[in-house]
Each structure stands twice: as structure tokens, then as C-alpha cells.
Amino acid sequence: MVERRVPIPVHEAVEQVVAFAKxxxxxxxxxxxxxxxxxxxxxxxxxxxxxxxxxxxxGFAIRAVDTEDATRETPVRLKIIEEIGAGQVAQKVPSQGExxxxxxxxxxxxxTDAVVMFELTKEISExxxxxxxxxxxxxxxxxxxxxxxxxxxxxxxVEKGRQIDAGIKALLATFGYAKVPVYKMPKIxxxxxxxxxxxxxxxxxxxxxxxSNAYMVASQVKQIGAEPVYLGKLVxxxxxxxxxxxxxxxxxxxxxxxxxxxxxxxxxxxxxxxxLGANVLFNxxxxxxxxxxxxxxxxxQLLFGLSGNPSACFVGFELLVRPFIHVGFCSExxxxxxxxxxLGRDFPKPNPFTRFVRxxxxxxxxxxxxxxxxxxxxxxxxxxxxxxxxxMLPGGTRGxxxxxxxxxxxxxxxxxxxxxxxx
Amino acid sequence: MVERRVPIPVHEAVEQVVAFAKxxxxxxxxxxxxxxxxxxxxxxxxxxxxxxxxxxxxGFAIRAVDTEDATRETPVRLKIIEEIGAGQVAQKVPSQGExxxxxxxxxxxxxTDAVVMFELTKEISExxxxxxxxxxxxxxxxxxxxxxxxxxxxxxxVEKGRQIDAGIKALLATFGYAKVPVYKMPKIxxxxxxxxxxxxxxxxxxxxxxxSNAYMVASQVKQIGAEPVYLGKLVxxxxxxxxxxxxxxxxxxxxxxxxxxxxxxxxxxxxxxxxLGANVLFNxxxxxxxxxxxxxxxxxQLLFGLSGNPSACFVGFELLVRPFIHVGFCSExxxxxxxxxxLGRDFPKPNPFTRFVRxxxxxxxxxxxxxxxxxxxxxxxxxxxxxxxxxMLPGGTRGxxxxxxxxxxxxxxxxxxxxxxxx
Numbered sequence: 088m089v090e091r092r093v094p095i096p097v098h099e100a101v102e103q104v105v106a107f108a109k110x111x112x113x114x115x116x117x118x119x120x121x122x123x124x125x126x127x128x129x130x131x132x133x134x135x136x137x138x139x140x141x142x143x144x145x146g147f148a149i150r151a152v153d154t155e156d157a158t159r160e161t162p163v164r165l166k167i168i169e170e171i172g173a174g175q176v177a178q179k180v181p182s183q184g185e186x187x188x189x190x191x192x193x194x195x196x197x198x199t200d201a202v203v204m205f206e207l208t209k210e211i212s213e214x215x216x217x218x219x220x221x222x223x224x225x226x227x228x229x230x231x232x233x234x235x236x237x238x239x240x241x242x243x244x245v246e247k248g249r250q251i252d253a254g255i256k257a258l259l260a261t262f263g264y265a266k267v268p269v270y271k272m273p274k275i276x277x278x279x280x281x282x283x284x285x286x287x288x289x290x291x292x293x294x295x296x297x298x299s300n301a302y303m304v305a306s307q308v309k310q311i312g313a314e315p316v317y318l319g320k321l322v323x324x325x326x327x328x329x330x331x332x333x334x335x336x337x338x339x340x341x342x343x344x345x346x347x348x349x350x351x352x353x354x355x356x357x358x359x360x361x362x363l364g365a366n367v368l369f370n371x372x373x374x375x376x377x378x379x380x381x382x383x384x385x386x387x388q389l390l391f392g393l394s395g396n397p398s399a400c401f402v403g404f405e406l407l408v409r410p411f412i413h414v415g416f417c418s419e420x421x422x423x424x425x426x427x428x429x430l431g432r433d434f435p436k437p438n439p440f441t442r443f444v445r446x447x448x449x450x451x452x453x454x455x456x457x458x459x460x461x462x463x464x465x466x467x468x469x470x471x472x473x474x475x476x477x478x479m480l481p482g483g484t485r486g487x488x489x490x491x492x493x494x495x496x497x498x499x500x501x502x503x504x505x506x507x508x509x510x
Numbered sequence: 511m512v513e514r515r516v517p518i519p520v521h522e523a524v525e526q527v528v529a530f531a532k533x534x535x536x537x538x539x540x541x542x543x544x545x546x547x548x549x550x551x552x553x554x555x556x557x558x559x560x561x562x563x564x565x566x567x568x569g570f571a572i573r574a575v576d577t578e579d580a581t582r583e584t585p586v587r588l589k590i591i592e593e594i595g596a597g598q599v600a601q602k603v604p605s606q607g608e609x610x611x612x613x614x615x616x617x618x619x620x621x622t623d624a625v626v627m628f629e630l631t632k633e634i635s636e637x638x639x640x641x642x643x644x645x646x647x648x649x650x651x652x653x654x655x656x657x658x659x660x661x662x663x664x665x666x667x668v669e670k671g672r673q674i675d676a677g678i679k680a681l682l683a684t685f686g687y688a689k690v691p692v693y694k695m696p697k698i699x700x701x702x703x704x705x706x707x708x709x710x711x712x713x714x715x716x717x718x719x720x721x722s723n724a725y726m727v728a729s730q731v732k733q734i735g736a737e738p739v740y741l742g743k744l745v746x747x748x749x750x751x752x753x754x755x756x757x758x759x760x761x762x763x764x765x766x767x768x769x770x771x772x773x774x775x776x777x778x779x780x781x782x783x784x785x786l787g788a789n790v791l792f793n794x795x796x797x798x799x800x801x802x803x804x805x806x807x808x809x810x811q812l813l814f815g816l817s818g819n820p821s822a823c824f825v826g827f828e829l830l831v832r833p834f835i836h837v838g839f840c841s842e843x844x845x846x847x848x849x850x851x852x853l854g855r856d857f858p859k860p861n862p863f864t865r866f867v868r869x870x871x872x873x874x875x876x877x878x879x880x881x882x883x884x885x886x887x888x889x890x891x892x893x894x895x896x897x898x899x900x901x902m903l904p905g906g907t908r909g910x911x912x913x914x915x916x917x918x919x920x921x922x923x924x925x926x927x928x929x930x931x932x933x
Contacts, residue, residue: 118710118725119725119740122729122732122733130895134714136719136892138714138719139716139717145777172705172706172746173704173705173706173717174704174705174706174707174717174718175706175717176717191818192704192706192818193706194716237892238892244892244895245895245896249895251729252729252733252922253726253727253729253824253894254726254824254868254894254895254896254897255895256725256728256729257722257723257725257726257820257824257894257895258722258894258895259710259725260710260720260721260722260725261719261720261722262720263710263712263713263714264710265710265711281596281597281615282596282598283595283596283597283615284597287541287682287683287686287687287688288686288688289686291557291686293562293599293617294562294596294597294598294599294616294617295597296560296561296615296684297683297684297685297686298683299679299680299681299684300680301683302541302542302679302680302683303677303680303683304676305542305679306674306676306679307676310545310676317542323595349568349614395615401676401680424873426873427873427874427875427876445677450847450849450850450878451850452850452915453850453876453877454877455873469660469661469681471676471677471680471681472553472667472672472680472681473668473677492875499675
């Protein structure tokens with residue numbers, strides 16, 4: 088018996104899925120553990136940065152007016168009346184002809200308005216007192232980092248929904264966030280389906296293959312900032328499957344299954360969705376691989392039925408689960424980055440569906456070049472390991488040729504070659 | 511007293527540092543915990559993938575020869591003698607005119623050499639027996655995923671030194687790596703220096719600022735796949751500093767300090783390197799920010815003396831510590847990815863040193879556009895939070911103009927806007 092399914096365009100599938108995303112609840116985590124989490128409140132400067140006028144270098148805090156007439160031929164002599172390091176506050180206020188030795192980061196002493204760096208002075212000791220000679224004039228404000236020049240109190244610095252990285256962490260520390268407001272990580276349950284699946288530590292036997300999808304999806308879940316919960320393999324028994332899924336739905340925020348959504352005799356998921364009373368949003372997407380990808384919804388909870396083919400499973404996760412989770416984190420960039428690139432080789436086979444081809448993207452001087460990394464078959468696991476992008480070829484009746492401009496979804500930032508030459 | 515330091519070019523600094531990198535020791539970690547770690551052995555296919563000829567779809571396994579004369583007008587009728595799901599092995603061998611119902615992923619039954627998908631057959635029940643009608647001829651090999659077509663036994667699939675991601679994890683699972691050989695994570699000790707530093711949970715007081723560098727560097731350490739060990743603040747006392755550093759060197763693989771490497775009166779690190787008997791590789795790099803960056807070596811162990819200015823500290827880590835660690839992981843891409851981009855605005859100030867400017871990179875249709883994210887001052891922490899690249903401007907006597915072709919180091923992959931339209 089052949090079931091007829093109506094494929095919907097990829098962007099419609101994405102739109103339907105993200106329409107169910109709700110802003111997640113917030114929790115406070117220690118700053119040390121905040122890497123990779125998503126900010127649940129905007130980060131606002133609660134004080135000026137720097138919080139006071141300070142010296143950006145090692146030198147002498149002076150009154151600029153004292154140097155008005157200084158030249159190489161007629162240097163001005165200033166008496167050093169105190170010395171302060173960063174974190175110290177000067178006790179004295181220089182009068183005419185006086186200066187304070189100051190280190191990088193120290194607060195500008197009262198009465199001073201410029202800093203002369205060590206290199207531009209000559210130090211002199213006389214009768215137990217210290218002096219410097221300054222050979223040029225300075226303007227008020229020379230070599231000062233002004234209070235608030237980096238950030239004024241009240242300025243919003245980072246919007247909510249941003250993923251915390253090293254730079255944001257530096258800001259959080261600057262503004263005293265010992266604990267950070269972040270979105271709670273959703274728990275994403277993962278079921279693999281199929282009696283052909285062996286666990287990773289089982290030896291191969293005829294007719295069976297190892298379960299690679301569950302590990303791959305768990306890795307993708309971590310990558311997007313959520314918590315994977317591997318729930319094991321579903322067996323080929325309808326009632327046991329149903330019970331396992333119904334139980335899991337109470338424990339996780341989102342459920343991902345791999346396999347079992349096709350039209351095969353043992354593909355129970357469609358019937359399970361029905362018995363759960365879940366609303367099937369779609370059960371076919373006009374894309375390759377992964378056309379049988381199914382998403383169902385029950386009381387606002389989503390069940391992602393990804394394909395059992397590794398590459399189709401990978402693509403389905405990135406196209407659907409990633410934006411659903413990231414919209415819940417209020418990210419303004421919830422999707423894989425999409426860029427234009429030049430196709431590096433012919434791709435002659437037309438296909439009525441949009442294709443997502445695991446590819447390698449190279450950054451050339453004036454453009455990106457994209458080349459498929461392997462066989463264009465959805466079961467091919469090896470091509471995934473060398474892909475840093477998904478080439479996106481629109482469906483239609485024609486193939487594509489080297490030199491065509493195409494879209495690519497970037498899977499990750501990545502390293503570059505050694506060494507760093509200056510050229 | 512002004513110390514004269516001789517600046518060396520950035521690439522020389524990088525080369526000197528990575529010359530001390532040695533391949534790290536290996537350890538075995540559970541596959542579940544392998545994300546982000548670096549492979550310490552190449553991943554080789556220890557069996558063919560698929561391990562047997564299998565059906566890539568739901569349908570019927572047939573003898574192609576039986577369909578030789580099949581046409582729409584004269585369909586061929588085949589008797590279904592058995593039914594197998596994925597993971598099952600057929601017990602029967604079809605004779606002439608017989609077929610086996612087969613599900614996606616199941617092993618091809620002995621005696622069959624092609625698969626007809628459900629959609630191209632008509633099923634018929636007669637006298638308790640099942641038949642299909644096939645209306646066209648098939649060739650041997652039609653619709654079969656052949657043993658080894660994805661990967662042949664013995665093929666090296668992923669070289670050592672690669673960072674484990676979702677795709678590589680799928681391969682590791684496929685080849686039965688319940689435990690994965692990875693390089694041990696180096697422990698990177700982090701000291702902040704400066705009495706001006708408050709801890710993140712301390713209230714602001716005059717002259718002091720919060721310690722943001724230690725948190726930022728800890729985040730960078732995690733990002734490159736190493737383990738941060740925050741050792742606290744060094745106080746402004748030479749002997750205490752010396753003891754703390756000497757003790758730390760016994761506990762960590764690499765030591766990073768922030769601040770204290772300049773020529774200020776409280777910049778003890780140069781003297782501490784001397785007392786430790788450490789060999790100072792360089793104490794000035796021809797770059798902005800971070801020209802005072804110092805690296806010393808003692809018995810093969812490196813001490814990175816990064817600047818206390820947040821941006822200079824960030825840049826110093828990415829340019830020096832990152833490649834040092836990643837070369838130890840045998841990565842072939844140990845450096846930040848370097849790409850060409852078009853400068854998006856004028857940058858008129860010339861500088862004799864190479865500049866690394868925190869910037870935002872935009873991917874346009876035919877090029878990347880790069881724009882500085884903030885003030886070009888090394889103490890400016892806010893610009894780091896919005897940077898996804900470091901614009902690299904060579905030193906010289908001229909400034910740069912919008913439209914100039916420049917180099918950019920990409921700091922990360924990142925998200926894209928919603929939604930995914932097909933256009």
C-alpha cells in the first residue's frame with residue numbers, strides 16, 4: 088500500500104516549525120560555566136568604562152599648561168612628587184612644575200590633564216629629589232583614557248539571544264556578572280529506530296550496521312547549545328515503541344527520532360503520531376536528502392522525525408531543529424549562515440527537489456568556491472566528515488555547471504594553514 | 511629607565527613559538543565525550559561501508575533477468591516468497607519468477623540483483639499468495655547500495671589532528687569506536703597581574719577595575735580544546751609573584767599571564783623570567799595592539815606574557831597560544847582562518863606595526879566586507895563582543911581606504927538570518 092504524501096517547500100517547513108518556538112525560561116549560571124550559553128537579558132553597562140580617567144601607558148601625569156613653552160632646546164623641568172601604580176590613587180595634587188609618576192591603568196591624579204610617556208622624558212636626580220625634563224608641549228587630554236570612552240553607563244552592549252563567547256565573557260566580567268542570566272538548555276531526547284542497528288561496541292553481524300545517527304545527533308545537539316538525552320533504540324514493536332515515546336515526551340522538551348518515518352512496513356512513527364493525538368505538520372519536504380522528514384506537534388511539544396539515512400538526518404537537524412531551538416533562545420541568527428559561492432565542478436543531475444549537498448567551501452581572494460565532498464547519496468556517511476558547508480541547489484529540470492553562482496550554508500568556522508606570513 | 515626592546519615581525523613570533531610545540535600524549539575517551547577533542551590517530555575504515563549489498567529503499571528484491579520482457583502492456587508477475595526488514599537476513603533464495611519484499615537498509619537476499627520500489631509495482635493477492643506486477647525491465651544492480659561503495663575497508667577516512675565534530679562522530683560510531691584516541695588536553699594556567707584588578711563579584715572602588723582578562727582567556731582556552739586553570743591574581747610583590755609562578759609551572763603545561771610585561775615599575779615578569787632561568791624568545795612584537803607581548807621558555811615549557819589590555823590580550827592569545835596548542839594536536843589548520851576581504855570604511859591612521867583590528871565580517875555576494883567594530887584602542891573591551899574577525903593591516907606609512915583589499919582572520923563561524931527562502 089503506497090501512501091501519497093504532499094511535499095512542501097523547505098522554507099515552509101522551517102516556518103511551520105519555528106512558529107512553535109517559545110522564548111525559553113531563564114536561569115543564572117556562574118560566569119565560569121557560561122561559555123556557549125545564550126544570554127537571556129541584554130547586557131547593559133552599569134557603570135562607565137573606564138570608570139575613571141586613566142593613563143593608557145607608563146609615564147608621568149602632568150599639567151599640560153606647564154609644558155606650553157617646552158622645546159628640544161628649552162626643555163621644561165618638572166618635579167616628581169609621588170608615584171602611583173595601577174589600582175592606587177594619588178594622595179597629592181601637583182602644583183605648577185610638579186608631576187606624578189604613573190603606571191598604565193592608574194587613575195589620573197587630581198590636577199593633572201595629560202600623560203607624558205617614559206620614552207619622551209629624561210629623568211634627573213638631584214639632592215635626593217627626582218625630576219624629569221620634557222622637550223615638547225602637551226595638550227590637555229593627551230594620552231588619557233577618558234571615563235566612559237569605552238562604554239557609557241546605561242549603554243546596551245550585547246542584546247539578549249547572543250551566544251556567550253570570549254569577548255562577551257570579558258564584558259560580563261567587566262560589569263560584575265558573577266552569575267549570568269542565560270536561557271535554560273532544552274533537553275532533546277534522541278531515539279534511534281531500526282532492528283538493523285547495533286550499538287557502537289557490538290561486533291558486526293550479517294544484515295546489521297552500527298548506530299551512528301544517535302551519536303551524530305547528540306553532537307549536533309551539544310553544538311547548538313542544548314542537552315542531548317540518548318534514549319536508546321526503539322524496537323520493531325508498535326506497542327513498545329508507543330509506550331517508550333509517550334514516556335519520553337514527559338521527560339524531554341523536544342524529541343528527535345531517526346528512521347522509521349518512511350513508508351516501509353516497520354515504519355511505525357506515522358501510526359504512533361496518530362495514536363498520540365499529535366498533529367503532523369508535514370511528512371514530506373521537497374528536499375534531497377531527507378524528503379521523508381516528518382514533524383509532529385502535541386500540545387506545543389515538537390517531535391522531529393528525521394530520516395534514518397545519516398546525511399538526511401544531519402541535514403534535517405540543521406535545517407529544522409537548529410532554528411527551532413535558537414528561536415527559543417531569541418537568537419537573531421538562528422539559522423546556518425547562508426552565503427553565495429561559485430560551484431567548483433559540474434553537477435549535471437537535475438532533481439525536482441531542493442538539494443543539500445555536503446560540501447567543502449574554500450575562501451578564494453574574490454569569492455568562495457564550493458565543491459561536494461563525496462557521493463551524492465543520502466546514506467553516505469563518509470562525506471559528512473569532510474564537509475564545512477551544505478551546497479544548496481534549487482530544484483528544477485536542469486543540472487548545474489562549474490562557475491554557476493550557488494547558495495551555501497556554512498556549517499562552521501574553521502582553521503587556516505600555517506604560518507602567518509605578513510604578505 | 512627606559513628599556514630598549516627590539517620588535518620582531520608577527521610571523522617570526524608565531525614561528526618561534528610553534529617551534530616548541532611537541533605532539534601531545536594520547537588518551538582514550540568514551541565516544542559520548544569526544545566532541546571538540548582532537549583525533550590522535552587516523553580514523554581508518556575497518557570494514558566496508560555498507561558492509562553488505564543493501565536496499566536503499568522500500569520495495570521488492572528481484573532477479574533482474576525475470577523482468578527482461580516486462581512492459582506496461584505485458585507486465586511480469588512475480589511471487590512474493592518472503593518479507594525482510596532492515597536487520598533481517600532472508601531465509602529463502604528466489605527462483606525464476608520469485609521476489610522478496612524488502613525494506614530500506616536490509617541486506618540483498620541471495621539470488622537477487624535489483625530492487626523495484628513499491629511505487630512501480632502493483633500488488634495482487636490470489637489464493638492466499640501474494641504477487642506483484644512489474645511493468646518495466648530492470649538491470650542487475652538497479653537500486654542497490656553496494657558493499658563498500660561508501661568506504662572500502664582500509665581506507666583512511668579522517669587524518670589525525672582533526673577536531674571531532676558531528677560528522678566525524680558519525681564515522682567513529684560506524685567503525686565501532688566506543689572509545690576514541692584523542693590528544694590529552696593541555697592544562698593552561700592563567701594568572702592575572704595588577705593590584706588594580708577586582709574580582710568579578712567585588713564592588714567597584716576608585717582606581718580599580720574588574721578582572722575581565724582571566725575570564726576571557728579561560729573562554730579562549732576552552733574554545734581551542736584545552737583546559738583552563740585559573741590561578742588567581744598575582745600581587746605586586748616580586749618574591750610572592752616568583753613563588754606563585756614557579757609553583758604553577760609544575761602543575762600546568764602552559765602558563766599564560768595577562769599584564770605585567772610592559773616597562774612599568776610594577777611589571778615584574780621580565781625579572782621573574784630571568785630568575786626562573788627562562789629564555790625570553792621575544793619581548794616585543796611589531797603589532798598593535800599587544801606590542802609588549804612576551805614569550806619565554808624554560809625546559810621546553812612556554813610562558814606566554816600577554817598584555818593586560820583586553821584586546822591586546824585577546825589578540826596575543828589567538829595569534830600565539832592557539833597555534834602552539836593546535837600544532838601540539840597535529841592540526842593541519844592550527845591558525846585562525848585567513849581570508850581576503852574588502853575594507854568597508856577608511857582607516858586613515860598609518861602605523862609602523864601590523865594592526866589587528868576587531869571587526870565585523872559580512873559575506874556579500876561576490877566578496878567579504880570587513881568593518882572595525884569599535885574604537886581602535888587596545889583597552890576597549892566592548893568592541894570584542896561584536897567582532898567575528900580580526901582585520902589585519904600591514905604596517906607602513908600610509909593609511910587604508912574603503913575598497914582596499916585586506917586580510918581578515920575569521921574568529922568563528924556564525925549564524926544567519928531567518929527565514930530560509932528558496933530564492
